[in-house]
Amino acid sequence: MILVTGASGFVGAAVVRALLARGDGVRVLMRPTSDRSNIEGLDVEVTEGDLLDPDSLLPALAGCTGLYHVAADYRLWTRHPEAMFRANVDGSVAIIRAAMQTGVARMVYTSSVAVLGIVPGGEGDEETPVTYADMIGVYKQSKYRAEEAVRRLIADEGAPVVIVNPSTPVGPRDVKPTPTGRMIVEAASGKMPAFVDTGLNVAHVDDVAAGHLLAFDKGRIGERYVLGGENMALRDILFEIATLVGRKPPTVQLPHNLVLPIAAVAELWTRVTGGNEPFATIDGVRMAKKRMYFSSAKAKQELSYAPRAARGAIRDAVQWFQDNGYCT
Secondary structure: OEEEEOOOOHHHHHHHHHHHHOOOOEEEEEOOOOOOHHHOOOOOEEEEOOOOOHHHHHHHHOOOOEEEEOOOOOOOOOOOHHHHHHHHHHHHHHHHHHHHHOOOOEEEEEOOHHHOOOOOOOOEOOOOOOOHHHOOHHHHHHHHHHHHHHHHHHHHHOOOEEEEEEOEEEOOOOOOOOHHHHHHHHHHOOOOOEEOOOEEEEEEHHHHHHHHHHHHHHOOOOOEEEEOOEEEEHHHHHHHHHHHHOOOOOOEEOOHHHHHHHHHHHHHHHHHHOOOOOOOOHHHHHHOOOOOOEOOHHHHHHHOOOOOOHHHHHHHHHHHHHHOOOOO
């Protein structure tokens, strides 16, 4: 039996499907309030619990031989930074310690390329130098501290963990959607008349899920593996989306410093009105000043990771959003 956390989310649900496809027994840990639409109809055992409730973790892990800890609080803006740190840092430590206590033999921890160094004009990888001071925003900061904590468990307590660092996954079943998914929906709906000069590493969510399984099977304990796809400028991503939906791509490129006050107003409006994540955030604009390009060479060499071209990932994402009523 394999336990997966974060199965209600985008990457976690894809990992569950990949495990089921190869015949593994899967148990998922979910809070009672979690949206279960992403696992609806799947042959999984659901156990209710919470990463911040240690008493719920040992029963969830009982009889399990493997753990995929995919769950994370992934938002570029939050009213409560301390809650994000608790979920991403304390929750990761709690589930890994509980897994060790119950004798789980092997674990995969889902980190992020957000914690890796960026190479101006080049590609970052697992060894690119980076410090906590380089982390922009609470999400990056919390994931950086979380991976630090996991590494300490590996070094000091012998936790049998392999770390994976997904880039920017896109594709079907992004139900929330993620910040990147929101951007795809807006672009496909013709609601992105302008853009900033930035770039992302785009990977199909199903390839990222397959990379998790490869890391579990072949990865070296204590090592990290970038699970990416193809580096693309935002301009090219938006052109691809426009082509797929038959719209004209945006041609207006805005300076980052012009977008910053717009993001500040959007955040203030969200705070005043009590809304969810604003359409633009200060941290998001600050991050966009750098092209977040990464190399998956290590995963390809050691794990036989084989991501598809980004166009296929974008096409599948657009199609799913259209089929499920997200695009207008």
